[in-house]
Amino acid sequence: MINLEGLILSQSNPFKKKLSEQHLKIINSVESAVKTTGMSVYLVGGTVRDILLNRSPLDLDFLIEGSSDTQYFANLIGGTILQESQFGTFKIDFEGEIVDFAFSRQESYPTPGQLPIVEKGTFRQDLHRRDFTMNSIAIAVGEDGEFSTLIDPFDGENDIREKKIKILHDKSFQDDPTRILRLFRYSGRLGFTVEDSTKNILIRDLHMLDILSPDRLRNELQLILNEDTAHLSLKEYVNYDQKMYLFDGAKINVANLIKMDDEKVKSSKFSEKLKFAILALSTPIELLDGCISKFNFQSDWLDIIDSVFELQNVRKNLIEPGIRNSDLFALLNKINENVLKACLIIDGFSDVKDVILIYLNDLENLSIQLSGKDLIQLGVPEGPNIGKILNELHVAKLNGIIFSLDDEKDFVRKIFNKN
Incomplete structure (x- = not known):
């Protein structure tokens, strides 16, 4: 196994070729602004991972060692703070682009599943607190924005090359069970498989999902649904978790989950809501109540759940012979449009597909002209x-x-x- 710790990069290294001119300009500007302050600048996380995957990163993730003052740092580089978290991460509007920054930190988890205690740390300590080896790689940014050193303490580049997802230590999922769902999100997005030892620990710790707060669970589920490959992530989760901790024991219709890859879903303006409607309709109706409390769904997400119940209530009325269009409108106008569209995509709703099509195509937007x-x-x-x-x-x-x-x-x- 190749040890890439402290590997010196040649000036002809391929990393720069995957970055846009705008990104290179930002990197150079950040390095120039901090070089006399004693701070060190690194590219980390998804930026490095994408470069090693031979992809052009969409975003820049900077790790800054040597400071913990966000306003001082923002003033130093001439940017405007847009968002700041309690964990030392912040977003800056810099030269017209939103850039992610973080101060190097270390974390400890006194109680499994709870938010960590965060303290100032070195960049190496920061790499050691991360979720997976593929995200624990840094590139040191040297003078004039040149990439000088690749820091890879966990051999993450080798795992990227082998398309494996691997945790850093065997208590990783117990410290932060959201990493379980993050694993499935990355698995779907990148097409990676779970490394063998990580697989055993994952199966052992799946029950840790039960100790997460509803808000943290909901946030991770929504992040999965925002992915183009949500169907692959959810299918992989269902294959692993026989007890379905995430969905309160509900057995999900996997065949319907695959329909999230339908072109109608991909082209939808609010595709994550349509995918959620597919997920809700793929869950046994008698277990949906448990899912609501487990995730603490609110506003338009809760409206989708409520609409699944409403559809169940009016389903028989929808297929009555000779039903008038006005009655059809009255029944379906109360149901979230994403739920209706999901019924047209997945199996199990052939009895109402025709009337839903009539409503969506002919009735939903039919209005009178007089006021x-x-x-x-x-x-x-x-x-x-x-x-x-x-x-x-x-x-x-x-x-x-x-x-x-x-x-x-x-x-x-x-x-x-x-x-």
């Missing part, structure tokens, strides 16, 4: 009848009784005259 103000101009007195007539207009349009603006006006006159 309440128009009704008053047509002679309808102000009051509760305005809303009632507008509703009757909409029902008539949904049912194909009226079509044009003139039809709407005639319809109003008939109602008004009748009353």
Whole structure:
């Protein structure tokens, strides 16, 4: 096994070739700004991993040794702090680009699964606190932004070459169980397999997911759903975890999870919500309540769960012979659109697919042209009848009784005259 600790990089090394001109400019600017301060600059984490994977990094991850004052550092490099965390990480708007920075730190976990105690540390201590060997590699940035040294204390480059995910020590998942879900996220994104010893420890520690707070669980699930390869990550998780700790014991329909790779999902503006709808519909309905409390879902995510229950309640009504369009609209308009679209993609909803298509294609956006103000101009007195007539207009349009603006006006006159 090659020891890459302290490997000196030649000036012709390929690392720079994978970075954009803008990224190289930022690296050089940061190094130039701090070189007289005693600080040291490193590229770390995903930036180094992507370069070693022969990919061009989308983002820059900097590790700074020798300071813990974010405002001083931001002023030094001429940037603006956009976001700052309690763990010494911060985002800076620097030369028009959002760049991730972190001060080197060390962490300890007095209680498994809880947030760590963070202290100032060296860059080597920072590499030792990380999740996987592939993320524990640093490139030292030397004078004029040149890459001088590759620091790889855990032989992470070899694991990247072999496409393996490996933890740094056997208490890693106990210290931070979110690493379990992060492992599956990386597995799906990178196409890596789990290294043998890590696999055994993973299986041993899957139950640690139960001690995570709902907010931390939800955050990790949402990060997975944000990935283009969410279906692969979730499938891999289901294959590993026979007790389904993440989903409160619910057995997930794996065949449906694969449908997250459908082109309709990829092209969706809010694809993570559509993938979540697929996941919710792939969960046994009687176990969804447990999932809600386990993840503490809120706002629009909770609306998707509620809509799955609502769909279950109205499903029989949707397939009644001769159902009117207005009744169809009334039943489906209460259901989150992502849930309806998910029904069209996955298996198990063939009985309602036709009516969902009618609703989405023909009814959902079918509106009347007249407004309440128009009704008053047509002679309808102000009051509760305005809303009632507008509703009757909409029902008539949904049912194909009226079509044009003139039809709407005639319809109003008939109602008004009748009353």
